[in-house]
Structures are given as structure tokens and as C-alpha cells.
Amino acid sequence: MVGSAVTVVEYATSITTAAYFFSLHLVPGSTLVRMAPDQTDAEAACAKVHTACVQVDDDMTRVFTLLGKRWSGLVIAVLIRQPVHFAELRRAIPGISERMLSDRLAELVSVGLVVREVTEGPPLRVSYRLSEAGSALEPALGELRQWAVRYLPEGGQCPEEFRK
Template sequence: MTERGEEACRQVDTGMTRVFALLGKRWTGLVVAVLLDGPVYFAELRRAVPGISERMLSDRLTELSAAGLVVREVDGGPPLRVSYRLTEAGRALDPALKELSRWAETYLADGGQCPARFRG
């Protein structure tokens, strides 16, 4: 195989590129993980994801909505409240996120670093 052909074989496929372009952004996976338990009001969602600003949460929800993973619903109130829920496509991420969580418990248990017993 030519050197150029070997390089082509090592490229990440477009599906994986699209997944990480969306879910690889800071906070996005955490927002989806919270929504897996059901609809959540904006303020509750912000409290459930420590450290996220209102602006960043709004941006992430807008991106997830544009991708077809989240639906925004307005409760006319009073008071007026906005909740968010996952679409069928968003809920379909559940098995993958649970598997990533199990992986992290096994391999990133030592403060975010792979324990020495699993290296190499």
C-alpha cells in the first residue's frame, strides 16, 4: 500500500467527526446526561451542571436543538417557564453515555488519569 493510501486508512470516519464536533464541546455531554432523566426546566438544568453559565447553557441547548436532539417547550404559566427534553434521537444516546460512564469509572478513577495497572 502506498504511503498516501495508508494515511487515508488512518483517517477518522465522518460519522465520528460529526459526533465529536457536537458532543465534544465542553458541557454538551453533561447537558444531555441530565436530560436523559426527563424534561428539565432551564434553572434546574443550570443547577445540575455545576460551573456552566446561563449564556453557555443557552448556547449548548440551541446547538442541541438545531441538531434535533433537544426540544424546547414553553409552559405558559404563570409564571412562564421553559423546559427542555430529549427527542428520540437524543434519548438514543443513553446506552453510549452509560458505557462512557462505566469506562471512566474503570479507567479514569484516579483523578482523571488512567491508573498505572491499565497503561501500556
């Protein structure tokens, strides 16, 4: 029923198996109000949450699913500077294992951000560079670097003045 209020009863039990009932009053496209049995209408009004803020953008989800994986951003950051061989890349990123670097490179190659180039030998040499799509990340990574300099000092905590 579009535009009408719908009531859903949610049943939850605590560790001590005491039951709590909450009534959810939903007005489609509007707000969500959670009311406990002993809650007044005024208290319920204070508990309103705008549902429009709950949605996560699909594009941002795809970006962070890929770049949010451990080491992926650092691999790209190194490759922005210049093409490198596997061993150079591993030395440039302290703490990454050969297996993890290999996995991340394979994934970044498969999605088209990194290009793997093999130079016939002897010795056989494999180097990695950013594709056009990977290079297009440079401005965004530059902005993240500037943000880190300003808001995320060496200790990893945002300064108190920016926590407001």
C-alpha cells in the same frame, strides 16, 4: 499514475533558517516512507506508516464535533434522567454560565436532540427534554460512564496497569 511511485520533495526551514530536505516516496494506497538525505533504506523501511490508519471516520467526526463541545454531553446526561427547567439544568451542571447553557441548549435543539417546551403562564415556564434521537444516546453514555468508572478514576489519570 496509479500504482507507480511518486516522489515529492518537501522543503522546511528551522528557526535558524537551516534548510532540511526530505524525500517522500508515495505508493498510492500503500505506505508513506519519509527519508532524510542521510538515511539508509533500512532506516526508511522502519519509518513506514500505513496510510489506511490516517483517515478519520466521517460519522465519528460528526458525533464528536457536536458532543465533544464543552458541556454538551453533560446537558444530555442530565436530560436523560428527566425533563428539567433551565434553572434546574444550570444548577445540575456546576461551572456552566447561563450564556453557555443557553448556547448549548439552542444548538442541541437545532440538531434535534433536545426539545424545548414552553408552558404558558403566568409564570411562563420553559422546560427541556430529550427527543427520540437524544434518548437514543443513553446506551452510549452509559457505556462511557462504565468506562470512566473502570479506567478514569477521580484523579483523572488512567491507572498504570491500563497504560500498556
